[in-house]
Amino acid sequence: MHYLAITTPTLQRSLTVLAGIALTIFLIRLADHIQPRHHTFRWQNISSRIQLRVVWLSLGATIAIIVLSGIGLIVGDYPIPATKAIATALWERNGEYDFIINSLRFPRIVVAILAGMCFASSGLIFQSLINNPLVSPDIIGINSGAAVLAVAILAIGGNTEHLPWAAFLGALLTAGLIYLLSWRKGISxxxxxxxxxxxxxxxxxxxxxITIKYPIERVVAAARWQAGTLFGARWDDARTLAIGLLILLPAAFFLTNRLKILQLGDETAITVGSKIERDRLALLSVASLLAALAVSVVGPLGFVALIVPQAARLLVGSITGGVLIFTALLGGFFLLGADLIAQRLFAPVMLPAGVITATFGGPYFLYLLARYNRAN
Amino acid sequence: MITIALIFSAITITPILAGLLSNRREKDAGPFISNHVLGLTLSLILVVVIILISLRFGSLQITWEAAWNAIFDYDPTNQSQIVVRELRLPRTILGLAAGSCLAVAGALTQGITRNPLGAPGILGVNAGAAFAIVTAIYAADIVTPEGYVWFAFFGAAGASILVYFIAQFGNGGATPVKLVLAGVVVTALLGGWTTSLLILDLETLDEARFWLAGSIASRGTDEIAVLFPIIIIGLLLGVALGKQINILSLGEDIAMALGQRISLIRVVAGIVIILLCGSAVAIAGPVAFVGLAIPHMVRSLVGPDYRWILIYSLFLGPCLLLGADVIGRLVVRPTELQVGIVTAAAGAPFLIYLVRFTKLSDV
Incomplete structure (x- = not known):
């Protein structure tokens, strides 16, 4: 009666890995085939130029995310028929598999997508603002700020209920401290x-x-957290991330115009009438909040913030509002794919997603780099 | 406590004073140190002072006299002299070597990547060494310092060769941006594998976490002695490259127009960096920060001329590393803090201070 139940680990493993590869190739192909064209949008006294290529690519990324989410619902240690899994997730309440789908798999998928979006857009803003491809929340210490408090709580065996709050607080305090310490007649x-x-x-x-001081059993928990994992993601986490994104992503979207002016250099930005310090503070706050939000939920998955914006830039060019959205979607796709592979690759042993973001994302990125170097 | 305070203030006050003085000066007055005879003499004196401090202070209380005699009038029956000769002297030499390697390699890396974030770690050195060591512990149960040395050296060298190899694909050879990006990717890749080994196997984590903290205490001295010719050749070559790096830092087009063979410079500098970093990691483990911070500090003192930056880095790198090591011995007596922890904790305030209160020269 139940069709399409994918049960063998080998099949699940190859399905997730192949789907990840196929969808990535799909996105790259899509980027190749669509010519850069513009459409100018006018409505009363509002007008805006829309890069159609970015719109199509964002659509492609959304499709990729949906496909991956479907696969994520189907595969797992407990075999569930494909049709049942998707039905349970979308409309069938109180079904046989309700707990597994709606309390374990689905929230984890949603958290992965949302956290990936946070990391990627935060990384894009940092990289464009500082004008250095190496900058990410990881490198300038925001993730470490979260990690210090989180690792301390895990090492002294504190209450892990407070962990997300501590991590969020640590990240924000660190961002504030960095800002204050680098303020001297403005921020350079x-x-x-x-x-x-x-x-x-x-x-x-x-x-x-802390790592060398405390007993190894607790240190290993801290190391796990630091690697970044989506294990035990709940709907609460997804809600937190969603609310944050709903506020921060539009803010970031509208700030990209300011960011583009800042990229011209301080003198030019002042000449065209920009309040550079105010804009910079706004952008840094948005980027830090996005990073802090994601870190507090899934741990420091720094590689997403570092590499996804780079990949997006190779595909669609430098930052605009549309590119920001595309980057966010690409981040969601990347982290979701990484998490699925991390779960299934050595199943039933589950790797932290952070391990896979680096091992699979790295070569992909090198491939992109080599490809576009040759093309230019 | 007084000794700690003294040492700490000695190594913190010098750059802060320098920063204050240079801050007072006119904006366009040029670099703070323009008299290099005086500057280099002072640096040399600082190195000697730090060496003496490193021999004198530690968990065992020793008089100046005993420390002096241990070097110049050794009495093998005197316990304090044995401690100095057998433990502190090798440790001091290792600190000197590792410090200068890291600082010179850091300055070279910043020069060829033209990125202020350029540090040896960016070329995958630390990640490669950590990967090799963790794998060695996991797969072959190698837990002796002697075993670590070679795994660290070849891990570091292998990773940075891989980075160069990847970066030279495509147009223009190993350009700064490609080099840096390839480094980031290789670092992340190796880091991912290292992390998974560490969290999958408790014993490996237990063994490796101490090496990963970075330390110059009780390393395999005999094996490291083999590395010394490499270190000396690397340092000499590195310091000699100053002029070429200067031209390279004007940008590729200008460098090429001036008749420089930029890919040759990049390859030579790359080999030097690999030799120096590999040796430093083999000696001290992944000590962060020295390679990054010293060139910046030096740059804020002597300006953007790499000929001088490299020479001053050679002298001041060991000061930070050894100073940090001494502090690490004293703060939590009778145990020790690993030098990697102290360089970061004590060096970072300098860096922040310098970037805050001195005129920042670009790389």
Missing amino acids: PTRLVLVGIGINSVLGAIITY
């Missing part, structure tokens, strides 16, 4: 990065100290 991007690195290494030292 280079100074911000260097102060960030300084703070990052102090926090890293504290984490190392």
